[in-house]
Each structure stands twice: as structure tokens, then as C-alpha cells.
Amino acid sequence: QVQLVESGGGLVQAGGSLRLSCAASGRMFSSYAMGWFRQAPGKEREFLAAIIRGGGSTRYADSVKGRFTISRDNPRSMVYHQKKSLKPEDTAIYYCAADQAHHKLVHVTPEYWGQGTQVTVAS
16 A cells, blocks of 8 residues: 655645655555646646656656656655646646556556646746
């Protein structure tokens, strides 16, 4: 089992940057693909980015490509989500998730979810 705890959310001005962190506990973090998602009020949870177990390959949603970056630190069991050029429409709860199957992240059906962290972008 994997427990995930996100941190780093908060209020940021439009155009600013923010880095979210996700700490994983449990066994064999490096055997899981990791992903970041968000859910805005009244909308479905949306896939943003995924990174494979070894960190050598990433995948991004078209809506955030070029602005968002995912990375991981396997020895520290951490995954990160760097955002730049933030817009008010980026306001949402951001979640990290884990699954041993990479495609489940892309399809928003991972096995493990964090509790989420709120990001608010002020105009």
C-alpha cells in the first residue's frame, strides 16, 4: 500500500509559479508510476502529468504542456509538480496519485490518491 501526502498549495498571483510536492510512504515507491491531477469546482478530475517509475519518461495533458513539469526523487520517495505562468483557471485542488500501471494514471483511474492541496490563482 502507498500513502500520499501533497503539500505546497496556496494563493499565488496570475503569472506566478508554484511547486507542489507529494511525499509517498509505503513500500517500493520506485515501482510505481506517479501522476498529478486537478479538480476545479464543478468539474471532473483532470489528468495533468505522469512520470514512469524510473523517471526517464513523462507525459503531459495538452492543456498544460510547456507550463507544468513533473519530476521525481526515488531515494526520497517524492514527486514534484512545477507550475509556471499560472492563470486563474488553474485554480483547483491538486492531487498526486500512484499506480503500477502508467496507463491508469492517464485514464484517471490510479490505485492510490493523495488528499489533495488547494491552489488558488488570483487575477
